[in-house]
Amino acid sequence: MDYFIELLFAGLTRGSIYALIALGYTMVYGIIGLINFAHGEIYMIGAFTSFIVATVLSIYGFPLLAIVVIAGVAAAVWSSAYGFTVEKLAYRPLRKAPRLAPLISAIGMSIFLQNYVLLAQTSDFLPFPELIPEFAFMEPVAHIVGSSDMVILVTTTLVMIGLTCLIKFTKIGKAMRATAQDKTMAVLVGVNVDRVISATFVIGSALAAIGGLLIASHIGQINFYIGFLAGIKAFTAAVLGGIGSIPGAVLGSLVLGLTESFATGYISSDYEDVFAFSLLVLILIFKPTGLLGKAEIQKV
């Protein structure tokens, strides 16, 4: 039973990290219908920025709490800046291009960012500083649930609530929903669509950066290549839940995280990634709209 609960929590932790990345995919897809292939790289840059900032601060002897806060803010700020720039450079000029063009451009951007970090930093795995301490009150259950699992679950839940409030109650959230429903109509009622799209990229990137910081301190090492796999898996989660739907992305991520956790725990860990990819292929073949997505009707 303990093993089951351990796997359950591991799956939930994994799922909530996927959710943070998947939200960026799903929000961008919901608004401009583009698979933002470079999103995984934005997450990787978030993890790298927080690694750099946290390590520098710890060398200069800052207290742990200050390091966590500053590293988190820095990761969110820079990831958002990258997301914003990528949209402006690689996607905005292609707004009216045929469907394949922005996708190829996104793949190019992803390869570019990966190699940019590889060349500017290193190709080695870097040890990530331990940002989340072992809490004393977690002692009795520590053999099942680690402190960092708990922190990840709590943070993700808070972030989700914050995002929901943002989309439900603020002006920009309303504008985002309007743009997602009908772009032309949104322009007619006075929504600045370009700004909304930029905002979507900024928010999605910031979420991915938080995910990057959490997972990096949970696993304890980072590398320039982590974005690729995480990106694909988060995309799988977004598709599983129904791409374009925000609750769907969260649900899909949790399902994917649990599936992976139980599959590696009870079957085999060699084929961990194969499970995720197979799941992706199966959903797309049998239910391309996902769990909560709406069917898209192609109009002539």
Add this chain to the structure above:
Amino acid sequence: MFPVKELKRSALIALWFAFLTFPIMVIKVDPIERVVQYRWDNMFFIAFGSFVISILAKVYVIRKERRAVSKKETAATEPFAQRIIREPRFLYPLVLGCFIFGISFPFLFSTYQTNIMTTALMYVVLGLGLNIVVGVAGLLDLGYVAFYAVGAYSYALLNLNFDLGFWVVLPIGGLMAAFLGVILGFPVLRLRGDYLAIVTLGFGEIIRLVLENWNAFSQGPSGIANIPRPGFFGMDMTFAGGITYIYYLVLLLVVLTIFVVNRLQNSRLGRAWLALREDEIACQAMGIDKTKTKLVAFSLGAFWAGFVGVIFAAKTTFVNPASFTFLESAIILSIVVLGGMGSIVGVIIGALILILLPEYLRALSEYRMLAFGAILVVMMVFKPDGIISNVRRSYHIRKQGLSEGESHE
């Protein structure tokens, strides 16, 4: 000439990029030795570089707009490269020249050069194969390398287990890849463009992961070594002779591929692909079987990849899963995109540029993948048609009266 407002804008862009790249380009930490290194010179390069590039991009845009205005007056002027291709007077000697150069290459250059050229020619065939799928039929396939892997592994495994020779496996490898293409294509080809891209990417990764983890079948990450080179009626060949031989083999394959692809493009099937790329619904309304047409494109593309895979295994005499990563697919895709989707000459030029350039500019080879990524983005933004865009057969109607009328304005 160049407005001050634009200079200010470029300065702001430079500042933004200096900020953007600050943590990753400037700071470098060593977490074990606990030292921080600041590389301020990088920040200067970034700022200066983005300043210059933003000005150049703006100049390009202004020029393009001006040309668009003046285009109304002069009749449509074709780019130089396309005029050469259109005119048989230039085209035939050019093709002949290339052919003679291709044949005499091993005599003119060293074995090492021949080997590199062989690699480049293999990518030409891969590019032409993917061109059928992506360029002509408009199906974005990001797992193309899986078929390449199938070809390579079918030679390696059939040789290891059943002792089959190169010439026997060559068609088998191609057919295996095509067969896999049909199996994979059948369920996924119903999907829309971008979903298809992701599913093919997933398939590519699954195949690589299976090859990596299924030790009993494929010997895992260590790969299969000592694959024999192709024979020529049991003749003994020196090392250099073997390389020259493979070179001619690949050259022959290139010629064959160009011939087949060229014939295909103007066939009924080729036109069906083009129509499918432009508009699926209209295409179905014209009575084209969508699934069958797509499936043929998919498996034909896979067939060439399988072919080249077998030759790859024979050439390197060693295969392992690391040769078939997603990046390989990305390289082949860059070739097709850079050359011009759907254009045969473009793909050949694209392959030669992208494969030969990093080989000869050793200093650049580190930046090779960075450049590939940038090429994909820049080409899509500025010149989505590629170096040589595909010229569709069309009639030109000269409206002489109109151009005079417009010049009054």
